[in-house]
């Protein structure tokens with residue numbers, strides 16, 4: 001059918017089942033926005049308050065829906081603003097498709113108003129990118145972009161479209177499929193290797209499973225639960241793997257790493273076989289991979305062959321999609337049953353002895369213990385929550401949330417991008433309005449994204465925002481305390497507004513929590529109030545992360 | 547250790563910058579890089595000589611393969627390929643030195659491409675180490691200018707490297 005490229009772009013989004021786009025307009029993307037207006041019954045067009053937040057909202061949406069989500073920006077500053085979100089999505093392998101306007105084709109390269117080489121600038125952070133110059137390519141490019149973003153190891157794909165191209169006519173038909181000869185992501189694992197890995201796990205004395213974000217990317221939560229249960233193998237996670245396992249599962253030991261919990265870190269040191277599933281052994285998760293690989297047999301599943309052997313050597317590499325590979329492993333176990341070592345019980349007992357009962361320190365008067373607050377919150381909230389954590393001390397406190405089955409922990413694990421939580425929460429909530437959704441952030445991070453309160457109000461997105469105010473960039477303050485002789489600098493958030501009044505200015509009900517008693521009341525309100533709400537939790541400025 | 551890596555890529559604009567960007571941001575050291583079309587006009591072939599241990603080369607291969615437009619990557623074994631690069635040098639060549647330089651050219655297989663009253667321009671097309679040897683002996687005469695391509699290489703024997711296989 002004959003139409004403009006802009007209309008064709010909208011048809012592409014419809015064909016991909018896109019229901020919401022997050023964006024910010026400008027001259028160079030106006031033709032596309034104009035076409036989107038005609039599709040407003042099919043595609044909800046959310047005006048965010050900053051392009052990076054549009055990208056983060058798309059990220060939150062993608063993580064809950066399990067499919068690529070879309071964000072839009074104009075040329076030049078708009079596109080460049082989006083880059084933080086692109087890099088954040090790349091670091092955590094989140095599928096987003098970013099559409100940017102570009103200056104007219106014949107002006108490219110001449111530094112005209114609002115020209116930025118965004119495909120060049122974003123190159124290190126995209127899975128792939130396109131500069132769409134030929135109108136005839138529109139269908140193929142969009143089809144490929146969605147396919148690439150969502151398949152294999154997911155990631156952001158950028159499509160940059162010059163304004164004149166958006167206005168050109170094209171005889172459009174959306175391709176049913178795409179064939180990229182140079183891109184064939186792996187699915188199943190090598191059958192022989194699957195057997196070897198399974199048997200190595202079954203015969204190990206002290207095996208341990210380490211779950212990363214790849215388990216969510218491949219939607220393999222059920223399979224990994226089954227495998228762990230059938231073989232009675234205890235489980236730890238990286239930050240990206242939090243909430244795959246319910247916290248009360250007797251085999252679950254918690255998050256590892258610099259900011260992990262002691263039982264999990266002790267488990268890593270004590271195990272003889274470590275089975276990494278979709279975990280890339282980042283430096284915050286495993287500080288000394290070289291030491292670990294010497295003492296421990298490493299089995300590693302990843303869909304990205306480049307992750308195997310990159311940070312830690314693998315004795316048994318296994319390339320493939322976690323869901324399929326774990327399925328193959330479960331099949332092998334069914335076909336060739338084997339008694340699990342009797343010594344396994346000894347190992348489980350050893351790990352149980354590492355577990356510790358947490359006692360919450362009494363907070364300074366007029367403040368609350370943030371860890372206790374998180375614990376109480378998790379006791380009150382239903383199973384299917386989204387907990388979107390920002391970055392800093394608040395993130396680590398939030399990471400101790402006691403998840404039940406079906407809960408999701410969403411955070412910027414790889415890039416550690418402050419300001420991620422609120423826009424992510426908006427996207428996550430819009431992807432599934434049955435899920436109670438919480439953004440937990442610090443007073444620093446909140447001031448990087450609080451403009452999105454307006455977005456939440458404008459589109460009636462029910463997110464609960466918890467701001468932990470320690471009047472400091474707490475995590476950096478702590479670094480200075482411990483590593484720089486407590487010479488504190490550039491960490492004081494003295495000019496901060498009264499967050500309760502600020503919320504009121506947006507028409508958002510808000511409470512301030514300064515004691516355990518007021519915490520209880522606030523948590524009840526957070527759990528029951530319908531609509532956006534803010535809760536400030538006052539935390540002592542010197543409260544430690546761990 | 548030096549490794550010679552052949553990469554078949556889609557002949558799209560921007561591919562070369564993706565590849566060179568990948569090397570610089572991942573800290574891989576390139577000695578040389580040569581790119582040109584192949585018998586299939588939709589495919590270009592890039593030959594990279596890189597320095598690094600086995601782990602580095604494995605990462606280079608894997609990271610290259612992640613680029614969507616990379617069709618195939620192959621690292622050649624030690625001696626199982628033929629390789630050539632081209633160097634053109636302009637040397638100081640007053641009349642009394644000319645015959646010496648001619649002799650060197652004859653022995654090393656270099657060709658004289660241009661001559662003036664004071665200079666000679668020579669071309670040599672050979673393996674990297676042979677070119678280095680030539681450079682060594684010609685250097686004392688005074689190199690005024692030099693231009694050099696990267697290595698291109700093809701496997702020995704009847705096996706061949708193709709996008710189709």
Ligand SMILES: Cc1ncc(C[n+]2csc(CCOP(=O)(O)OP(=O)(O)O)c2C)c(N)n1
Pocket residue numbers: 391392393394395416417418441442443444445446468470472473474475476
């Ligand atoms: C965009 C960005 N800038 C800087 C940092 C470095 N950084 C990491 S944690 C942190 C402090 C965060 O302060 P706040 O949001 O108040 O959280 P707190 O640690 O106090 O809980 C900073 C500045 C970052 N991660 N992201």
Ligand SMILES: [Mg+2]
Pocket residue numbers: 442443444468469470471472473474
């Ligand atoms: Mg703070």
